Amino acid sequence: MLRSVRAERRTTPPRSVAPLGMRLPLVATAVLAAALTAACGPSSDPVGSAAPAGAQQSSTSLPAGTTSASTSPEASATASAPPSASATPAGASPSPARTGSGSASPSGSGGSAKTPAKAPRTSAAPAPAHVPGPGYDSSADAQKLIDAALRAAKSDGRMVLLDFGANWCGSCKAADKVFAQPETSAILGASYHLVKVDIGGDSSANSALLRKYSPSGGTYTMPVLVVVPPSGTPRTDTHVTGNPPLTPEGINSFLRKWAP
Numbered sequence: 342m343l344r345s346v347r348a349e350r351r352t353t354p355p356r357s358v359a360p361l362g363m364r365l366p367l368v369a370t371a372v373l374a375a376a377l378t379a380a381c382g383p384s385s386d387p388v389g390s391a392a393p394a395g396a397q398q399s400s401t402s403l404p405a406g407t408t409s410a411s412t413s414p415e416a417s418a419t420a421s422a423p424p425s426a427s428a429t430p431a432g433a434s435p436s437p438a439r440t441g442s443g444s445a446s447p448s449g450s451g452g453s454a455k456t457p458a459k460a461p462r463t464s465a466a467p468a469p470a471h472v473p474g475p476g477y478d479s480s481a482d483a484q485k486l487i488d489a490a491l492r493a494a495k496s497d498g499r500m501v502l503l504d505f506g507a508n509w510c511g512s513c514k515a516a517d518k519v520f521a522q523p524e525t526s527a528i529l530g531a532s533y534h535l536v537k538v539d540i541g542g543d544s545s546a547n548s549a550l551l552r553k554y555s556p557s558g559g560t561y562t563m564p565v566l567v568v569v570p571p572s573g574t575p576r577t578d579t580h581v582t583g584n585p586p587l588t589p590e591g592i593n594s595f596l597r598k599w600a601p
Contacts, residue, residue, distance in 0.1 A: 467497050469530030475517035476508050483547050488535035494571040500572075500601055502533040505551050506564035507541020513564045515587040522589050525596070528599035532600035533568075540565075555580045569598045 348527045417456045470493070490501045506513035519525050520535070529535055540547050540563070552558070555578045577599055579585070585595040 383569070435482075445563060469527070470497075470499060471536050472520065472526050472529045472535055473537050475514070475521065477506055477537050477541065479539040479542045479544065480510075481539075482549055483536070483544075486536045487538075487550070490536050491571060491573055493534050494569075498571070498601055499531075500533050500576070500599065501569040502529070502535045502596075503546045503554055503567040503569060504535060504537045504564050505540045505547075505555075505561070505567070506537070507539060509541055510563045512562075512584075512587060516564050516592065519587060519589050519592045525589055525593055528596045528600070532596065554578070557581050566595070570601075 487501070487503065493499070494501050504513075504516070506516070520529065538547050538550060538560075540551050551561065551565065554569065555561070555565055556573050557578070557580055558581075561580055563586065564579075564584070566584065568576045570576055585591040
């Protein structure tokens with residue numbers, strides 16, 4: 342009986358190992374495919390679509406489930422990376438420009454920046470009128486000088502001061518010294534056009550001008566000062582009212598009283 346069992350064991354054919362040898366290559370293939378899929382990731386692009394431009398892949402479409410051999414890991418990282426935070430999105434307005442103080446420059450009227458206030462315009466004062474020096478010019482055309490002074494007075498609003506006198510008159514020389522004083526000269530230049538007319542010679546034309554602007558007649562006490570507005574009609578005549586004191590205080594008071 343023992344012989345029959347041993348004979349049976351000897352005659353039983355050994356189990357075939359072919360199936361195990363066939364399964365090992367299949368398992369290795371599956372593991373390799375899984376490793377490739379995990380490394381490259383499944384493709385999310387539809388079949389036949391173009392590769393992303395940022396990855397610099399070929400525009401030729403690939404069949405579903407295949408991976409391009411020319412795609413490098415660096416290109417895949419570039420294609421999947423999010424856009425840079427510094428890039429301006431399409432349609433978005435650029436950031437406001439910075440001013441020198443670091444604050445944003447306002448783009449509308451509601452900004453906080455203050456507009457520098459413009460300086461107020463001031464009308465320039467007219468230049469002082471010319472004040473003649475001492476003495477009287479017997480050769481001057483007094484009528485032309487008076488006409489020119491009246492035209493200037495109409496333009497700038499000053500008065501015309503007629504000074505009738507003579508070069509040999511002591512009171513006229515005293516008045517000339519006061520006219521040369523800085524304060525008196527400033528009043529004359531600001532408010533008057535001074536015209537000096539010689540009546541100490543034989544000029545009948547100048548004597549006629551004296552009678553025209555001081556028509557009261559009689560004996561004249563020089564100097565005769567006549568204030569004439571731009572209209573040409575005398576405003577005051579010292580031949581009638583008497584001369585002020587021929588001092589800076591007296592003449593300055595007279596000039597200020599009849600200034601425009």
